[in-house]
Amino acid sequence: MRVLVAGASGAIGRPLSRQLVAAGHEVTGITSNPANAPLVEQNGARAVVCDALDAGALTAAVAEARPEVVISQLTRLPKDDYDPRTIDYGPTNRARRGGNNLLAAARTVGTRRFITQTIAFIYAPEGGWVKDETAPAWTDPPEPFRSGAGPTLEHEREVLEADGIEGLVLRYGQFYGPGTYYALDGGTARRVRSRRFPIVGRGDGVFSFIHVEDAAAATVAASERGAPGIYNVVDDEPAPLREWLPVYAEAVGAKRPFRIPTWIGRIFGGPFATLMATELRGASNAKAKRELEWQPRYPSWRQGFAEALG
Helix, strand or coil: CEEEEECCCCCCHHHHHHHHHHCCCEEEEEECCHHHHHHHHHCCCEEEECCCCCHHHHHHHHHHHCCCEEEECCCCCCCCCCCCCCCCCHHHHHHHHHHHHHHHHHHHCCCCEEEEEEEHHHECCCCCCEECCCCCECCCCCCCHHHHHHHHHHHHHHHHCCCCCEEEEEEECEEECCCCCCCCCCHHHHHHHCCCCCEECCCCCEECEEEHHHHHHHHHHHHHCCCCEEEEECCCCCEEHHHHHHHHHHHCCCCCCCEECHHHHHHHHHHHHHHHHHHCCEECCHHHHHHCCCCCCCCCHHHHHHHHHC
């Protein structure tokens, strides 16, 4: 099968391209940076340098590849760290527009299936602590997340409602593994080692994780099967901050994290970071496991942190 991956040089684009090639697919990988073309080719894909915001050039690249499946891994989050207090979603919002250009190009050339990535922590912080794909999205979060949530949900709608193409949205959990914030050399690991990532209040906020290799495997599965719709791509164990953070700290060689009262978190961390720590909802992977016939190699962050980070 001919598959085109946009964002093929990123943290998930690299293992995804490699796994697609290993599964016997013919892969074209798009990157916006000429310096990253060798990274794409190292994974067995044909590299194409193209800016997804250039609709004309993108359509030409897609037409040349003639893909049966197009996968968007277009994001432009900060490379060093994801700090919920100060994150600027502007670059990623522009990447979402590039994803919409990619969808239009795929429809123009008759691509059968379009897969895009979004985030599993998009669910409204209300009701149960673990959400399936039918749960309402978080449409009115505090800034700076609000500026990113709106374009993300709009991009999801564009994909799911597009005529003439099978649209799938993969809501990924918090990535860990090589090239991610949670890697040993990532920004989150540095903040935890410097004890700048505390447990706020009771640490009730529930996080869902996924190793990048497992996320890539789920995406390969989605390219081959599964009905159009939304899928949470996360591991089997959503967990509150108070449980996973000490385990992660140990895995990256850090001291046990501090605990601070919620009111101090609001003052120094801001409303969004505090909500993440205290009210974030996790996600269920039951649908992805059932309908994509996918199983994560690391069913729990407990195993994954120990084996992939320790």
